Structures are given as structure tokens and as C-alpha cells.
Amino acid sequence: xSGEFDLxxxxxxxxxxxxxxxxxxxxxxxxxxAGTQLATSxxxxxxxxxxxxxxSPYALGHKALAVNLSDLAAMGAKPAGCLLxxxxxxxxxxxxxxxxxxxxxxxNKHACPLIGGDTTRSEQGIVISVTVxxxxxxPLLTRSSAKENDDIWVSGNLxxxxxxxxxxxxxxxxxxxxKAETALLEKTRSCLETxxxxxxxxxxxxxxAHAVIDxxxxxxxxxxxxxxxxxxxxxxxxxxxxxxPFIAGLDxxxxxxxxxxxxxVYELCFTAPPxxxxxxxxxxxxLGIPVSRVGSITAETGLKVLNEDLIEIHNLPYGxxxxx
Amino acid sequence: xSGEFDLxxxxxxxxxxxxxxxxxxxxxxxxxxAGTQLATSxxxxxxxxxxxxxxSPYALGHKALAVNLSDLAAMGAKPAGCLLxxxxxxxxxxxxxxxxxxxxxxxNKHACPLIGGDTTRSEQGIVISVTVxxxxxxPLLTRSSAKENDDIWVSGNLxxxxxxxxxxxxxxxxxxxxKAETALLEKTRSCLETxxxxxxxxxxxxxxAHAVIDxxxxxxxxxxxxxxxxxxxxxxxxxxxxxxPFIAGLDxxxxxxxxxxxxxVYELCFTAPPxxxxxxxxxxxxLGIPVSRVGSITAETGLKVLNEDLIEIHNLPYGxxxxx
Numbered sequence: 001x002s003g004e005f006d007l008x009x010x011x012x013x014x015x016x017x018x019x020x021x022x023x024x025x026x027x028x029x030x031x032x033x034a035g036t037q038l039a040t041s042x043x044x045x046x047x048x049x050x051x052x053x054x055x056s057p058y059a060l061g062h063k064a065l066a067v068n069l070s071d072l073a074a075m076g077a078k079p080a081g082c083l084l085x086x087x088x089x090x091x092x093x094x095x096x097x098x099x100x101x102x103x104x105x106x107x108n109k110h111a112c113p114l115i116g117g118d119t120t121r122s123e124q125g126i127v128i129s130v131t132v133x134x135x136x137x138x139p140l141l142t143r144s145s146a147k148e149n150d151d152i153w154v155s156g157n158l159x160x161x162x163x164x165x166x167x168x169x170x171x172x173x174x175x176x177x178x179k180a181e182t183a184l185l186e187k188t189r190s191c192l193e194t195x196x197x198x199x200x201x202x203x204x205x206x207x208x209a210h211a212v213i214d215x216x217x218x219x220x221x222x223x224x225x226x227x228x229x230x231x232x233x234x235x236x237x238x239x240x241x242x243x244x245p246f247i248a249g250l251d252x253x254x255x256x257x258x259x260x261x262x263x264x265v266y267e268l269c270f271t272a273p274p275x276x277x278x279x280x281x282x283x284x285x286x287l288g289i290p291v292s293r294v295g296s297i298t299a300e301t302g303l304k305v306l307n308e309d310l311i312e313i314h315n316l317p318y319g320x321x322x323x324x
Numbered sequence: 325x326s327g328e329f330d331l332x333x334x335x336x337x338x339x340x341x342x343x344x345x346x347x348x349x350x351x352x353x354x355x356x357x358a359g360t361q362l363a364t365s366x367x368x369x370x371x372x373x374x375x376x377x378x379x380s381p382y383a384l385g386h387k388a389l390a391v392n393l394s395d396l397a398a399m400g401a402k403p404a405g406c407l408l409x410x411x412x413x414x415x416x417x418x419x420x421x422x423x424x425x426x427x428x429x430x431x432n433k434h435a436c437p438l439i440g441g442d443t444t445r446s447e448q449g450i451v452i453s454v455t456v457x458x459x460x461x462x463p464l465l466t467r468s469s470a471k472e473n474d475d476i477w478v479s480g481n482l483x484x485x486x487x488x489x490x491x492x493x494x495x496x497x498x499x500x501x502x503k504a505e506t507a508l509l510e511k512t513r514s515c516l517e518t519x520x521x522x523x524x525x526x527x528x529x530x531x532x533a534h535a536v537i538d539x540x541x542x543x544x545x546x547x548x549x550x551x552x553x554x555x556x557x558x559x560x561x562x563x564x565x566x567x568x569p570f571i572a573g574l575d576x577x578x579x580x581x582x583x584x585x586x587x588x589v590y591e592l593c594f595t596a597p598p599x600x601x602x603x604x605x606x607x608x609x610x611l612g613i614p615v616s617r618v619g620s621i622t623a624e625t626g627l628k629v630l631n632e633d634l635i636e637i638h639n640l641p642y643g644x645x646x647x648x
Contacts, residue, residue: 014541020361020464020468021363021399021464024467024553025397025466025467025553026365026398026399026536026537026538027363027365027395027398027399027401027458027460028363028364028365028393028459029361029363029364029464030361030362030363030364031361032356032361032362034358036634037344037353037354037355037356038353038354038356038362038457039351039352039353039494040347040351040352040353040354040407040439040455041350041351041352041407041477042407042409042440042441042442042453042455043442043559044409044410044412044442044444044451044453045446045448046412046446046448046451047448048409048447048448049444049445049446049447050444052587071350071351072351072616074349074350074351075345075349075353077350077351083364083366083455084366085366085367085368086368087368087370087373087451103369105621115364116364116366116539117366118366118367118368120368120370120373120374120375122370122373123370123371123372123373123449124370124371124372124449125447125448127368127370127411127451127453129366129409129453131364131366131370131455133362133364134351135355135373136351140345140353142349143348143349144344144349153479155600183475200562210348213350213351218579229348229349245493271587294380312419316498
């Protein structure tokens with residue numbers, strides 16, 4: 001009941017007309033459309049682990065929701081609402097204003113109202129927990145649905161977030177970047193800090209794609225999740241991988257590492273039968289999202305990456321692991 | 325993909341046959357029963373803020389889910405499932421085994437399967453985020469539904485958790501407890517560390533109670549939330565308040581402070597018309613949960629506590645505030 005505590009909450013209590021009970025009761029309550037199932041996902045973002053303490057609060061508010069919307073996208077779900085748990089070491093009105101603006105701007109864009117949550121003081125760093133809800137109808141775009149001979153597709157382009165992260169980590173360790181590196185960081189930073197969740201693309205893949213995943217840990221690792229769940233293998237063609245244009249000038253080993261192993265991308269990787277190639281290209285074109293066909297699902301398990309001469313590349317980098 | 329990271333997740337991937345998609349995909353997916361609405365709530369538990377680092381991991385697993393189930397109880401919702409986000413500074417198999425056992429034991433008791441979540445390394449303390457889902461049908465037991473002349477009820481008894489917390493905080497500051505205090509801590513500690521969410525009672529209040537809240541911040545503060553949301557006032561009779569028997573021997577000012585202001589209780593406080601008194605007593609009796617009638621809702625706003633002589637008690641303690 002103190003003024004301090006009320007202060008935090010006031011940033012997260014905008015009206016939510018689409019729900020029965022919104023922010024401020026024991027539970028939020030809403031309707032799930034008849035004939036649909038509820039899809040839900042939750043992600044923790046911890047200071048020092050998932051973001052640096054000096055990150056722009058607007059970008060952090062955006063990203064906290066974006067990584068969760070990306071999980072809905074990977075299930076082809078239509079966003080229905082979200083919950084925010086936030087622990088802060090201190091009250092900072094400017095910070096809260098920017099954070100909530102970043103969060104609400106993205107929530108509004110995807111009609112995903114903030115309907116409840118929890119606010120608390122944290123004795124340590126900033127803690128953010130977001131849970132999203134969406135509605136889906138079968139057939140579900142699960143990781144286990146990949147079929148032999150499916151094409152493997154990737155949306156957008158890859159590698160920029162990983163390059164930005166490496167540069168920021170060097171800055172954070174007190175290293176000085178040269179002029180070219182500083183320019184590269186400026187160009188790639190938004191890919192890391194304000195990723196775009198592919199919600200509309202995910203929804204449009206319903207009845208087209210088989211298996212879908214969002215690239216949070218790195219293409220190899222996330223495609224690996226599909227392969228493991230589907231008991232299949234894959235061949236990827238390195239020359240077909242969509243490389244972010246800002247990093248294309250780096251040496252080829254660094255590019256391949258960033259594209260295959262770089263996490264925090266939030267593009268979709270999906271499999272679909274060759275018969276729907278044209279329809280997928282058309283969906284991408286309608287939405288203004290590039291989609292690239294980068295490989296095939298094989299009956300034989302294992303994941304191979306082939307170079308331009310169709311020779312296997314060995315010693316591949318692996319994806320981000322939260323406990324590495 | 326590393327062994328370390330897989331290790332954590334393995335503790336939270338028990339089979340969940342009742343859902344379409346459980347742990348291990350981008351989203352969990354489940355059906356909401358036709359004709360019902362979805363109720364959902366989320367709570368953050370942070371080391372150093374909501375629990376001490378030496379708390380029993382079994383108790384912590386229990387409590388992390390219990391405080392969320394208590395929110396469902398306060399909405400009269402039937403549990404449907406939950407998500408767990410957990411950040412840990414280090415891998416400790418014994419700790420994880422006990423924590424997951426505490427969590428699953430309570431989840432199984434309330435048919436509330438763990439269907440998804442997020443695991444990560446925390447650079448600072450232990451971070452736990454739980455989100456619960458349940459189904460409800462109107463009329464909803466919202467905080468804003470209290471009516472003039474409603475009785476005010478409280479389940480179970482009050483005060484023990486607050487006394488245990490005070491004793492533990494003294495221990496944590498290096499103070500020594502005397503023999504009586506040590507015995508008192510032993511008797512009251514379970515109220516603080518393994519509270520029982522009143523899920524069945526909440527469900528049984530459907531079509532009986534008007535407003536319901538769970539006592540997480542303290543009776544005065546939580547009843548205050550009902551009064552504010554309902555634009556009503558209340559009179560409480562101090563002599564009718566159900567005092568935990570283990571603390572009844574303390575001096576009366578300490579008892580009143582613990583009972584009126586003590587948080588972390590997770591009993592229900594609810595309002596209901598006098599016409600259903602007998603039915604409420606019968607529900608409590610059927611469930612083996614004591615229910616006490618402790619006051620009345622008034623048209624005039626404000627909250628008064630009267631002593632045995634019906635004289636107002638002033639200088640009341642207030643409930644737990646997360647940013648005090």
C-alpha cells in the first residue's frame with residue numbers, strides 16, 4: 001500500500017478491454033475462442049546473463065516480450081495476452097517509463113494485452129519473467145513433425161545478433177573497439193536488442209509447414225531439437241544460408257560461426273514438403289519477410305552442412321547453451 | 325546441448341498425459357474445457373527477498389507452486405497446469421531433486437501438471453517464476469464483488485507465518501533464540517515454509533461468496549484490496565479472529581500484529597451474504613477447513629477493528645509491502 005510499491009505497478013496497469021478480469025485481481029481471466037487450444041510459454045531474462053545492466057530499458061521491454069512472442073510464432077499461435085513478473089533493485093521512474101513503453105509498443109502491435117503479473121523488489125539484479133498465451137488449432141506445428149524430404153526453411157537472415165553480442169562483450173570487458181568494429185556494432189545492435197518476433201509468419205505456416213522452431217540457441221542447435229524430436233536427420237547447404245548483409249564482409253569462418261551457431265536470432269526455422277514451396281515463397285512475399293530454403297530433412301539421423309562443392313564441413317560451431 | 329544444461333531440465337520433464345504438447349516444445353498446448361474461462365496468475369520468488377538461501381529445497385518447491393495455487397483458489401478456479409521458470413547459480417543435484425519433489429508433490433495433489441518452462445543459469449541468487457492456469461465459470465469471485473452487509477470470513481488460522489518469519493530473521497542476523505523461541509519456531513515454521521493453498525475451498529465458494537482474496541500481504545492489507553475494489557468499508561471483530569494456537573500465548577499486542585498484519589498466510593478472506601452462513605460452515609466442515617466469520621462489509625468506506633467492548637482499536641499494523 002505504500003507509495004513506492006504503487007509506483008512500480010502503475011506502469012503496468014493500462015486498460016485491457018478484451019479480457020474479463022485484467023491487472024489487479026488474484027488472477028487474470030479471459031476467454032479462449034471456441035474450437036481452439038491454448039498455447040503458452042514462459043521465459044526468464046536475468047541481468048548479467050541475458051542482458052547487460054546498461055541496456056536501453058526500451059529495448060529490454062521490447063525484447064522481454066519479443067522472445068516470448070517468438071515462442072508463440074514457432075507454434076503458429078495467435079497472441080491472446082501476457083503476464084509480466086518483474087523484480088527491480090531500485091525504483092527509477094525514467095527506467096520504468098522506457099521499459100513499459102518498449103513492452104506495450106510491441107504488445108499493442110501484436111494485440112497481446114498485458115493482463116496481469118507480479119512486481120517486487122530484487123535484492124540482486126533485474127529479473128524479468130514473461131508468460132504469453134495464444135490460441136492454436138490442429139495440426140500443431142510441433143518440433144516432432146518433420147518428415148523425410150521436407151525442405152528446411154529459415155526466415156529473415158542470420159548472424160548479426162551474434163556479432164553484436166561478441167562486440168558488446170568485448171566492450172564490457174573494457175576492450176576498445178576500432179572504428180570499423182564500432183560501425184559494425186551500430187549496424188548489428190538492433191538485431192540483438194530489439195529482435196522482431198515472426199508472429200504473422202508463424203500463423204501463416206498453419207497447414208503448410210510440418211515442424212517449426214524459433215532460433216534462440218543457434219540454427220544448428222535449434223534444428224537439432226527438431227531432428228531429435230522427429231527422429232530424422234538433415235543436410236544444410238552453407239551457400240544457401242541467409243547471411244545478414246552487415247556481417248557478410250567478415251572472414252568466412254566467422255560468418256559461418258555466427259550464422260550456424262549464433263543464438264538470440266528469433267527467426268523461424270521450419271520444415272515443409274517440397275509441394276508447398278511456391279506457397280511459402282508467396283506467404284513470405286505477402287508479409288515482406290524473406291524466406292530461404294537452406295536444406296532437406298533426411299531419414300538417416302545426423303546433421304551435415306555441405307559447402308559449395310557439396311563437401312561436408314567438419315568442426316562446426318554449436319549453439320548457445322545456457323549453462324556453457 | 326551440454327550435459328550440464330540437460331541435467332537441470334531432466335528434473336522438470338515428467339510426463340503430462342492430459343495436455344496436447346507438454347515440456348520440450350516452443351509452447352505447451354492444452355484444452356480449456358468448453359464453457360469455461362481461463363484464469364491465470366504468476367509470482368516471482370527471489371532469494372534474499374522471499375526466502376533465505378538455506379531454506380529447505382523441498383519446502384521451496386512446495387511454496388513456489390503453493391503461492392500461485394493460492395491465487396487460483398482466490399478466483400475459485402480449478403487448476404489446469406503450470407509453468408516453471410528457474411534460474412540457478414550452480415548445479416546441485418541433491419537440491420534439484422528435493423526442489424522438484426516438493427513442486428511435483430503439490431502439483432500432483434491438485435492435478436496441476438507442470439507443462440513447460442525455462443531453465444537458466446543465474447549470475448546472482450536463485451530466481452523462481454511460476455505461472456498457473458485454471459478454469460472458471462461466472463459469476464467470478466473478483467475483489468470488486470463485495471456487497472453491503474456481507475459477512476467477512478477467514479479460512480484456517482492466522483499469525484503463525486509472521487511469527488516464524490520474525491524468528492528466522494533474528495536467526496539470520498546472528499541472534500540467538502532462547503529455548504521457548506526455538507520451540508515456537510519449530511511449531512510455526514511449516515506455516516511459513518509449506519503453506520497449504522485452499523484450492524478446494526475456493527472452488528466450493530462458487531455461487532456462495534461474493535469477493536475472495538488470498539492473504540499474502542496481511543489480512544488488513546488484503547481485505548483493504550477488496551474494500552478499495554468494491555468501494556465499500558468493513559468492521560472486523562478482533563475477538564473473532566482465528567489465532568494460530570501456537571502463538572496464542574504471546575502478548576496480545578504481538579498476536580494482534582501477527583494476525584492483522586502478518587503476510588505469507590495463504591488462507592482465504594472472503595465476503596458472502598448472511599443468508600449462506602450455514603452453507604459456508606457446512607462446506608468448511610466437509611473439507612475439514614475451519615472457517616471463521618470475523619466481520620461485516622459496510623456501505624461507509626474505511627476499515628475499523630473493534631475490541632471485545634466494540635471499541636475501535638487504533639494504531640493498527642499494516643500488511644507486508646514488497647517495497648517497504
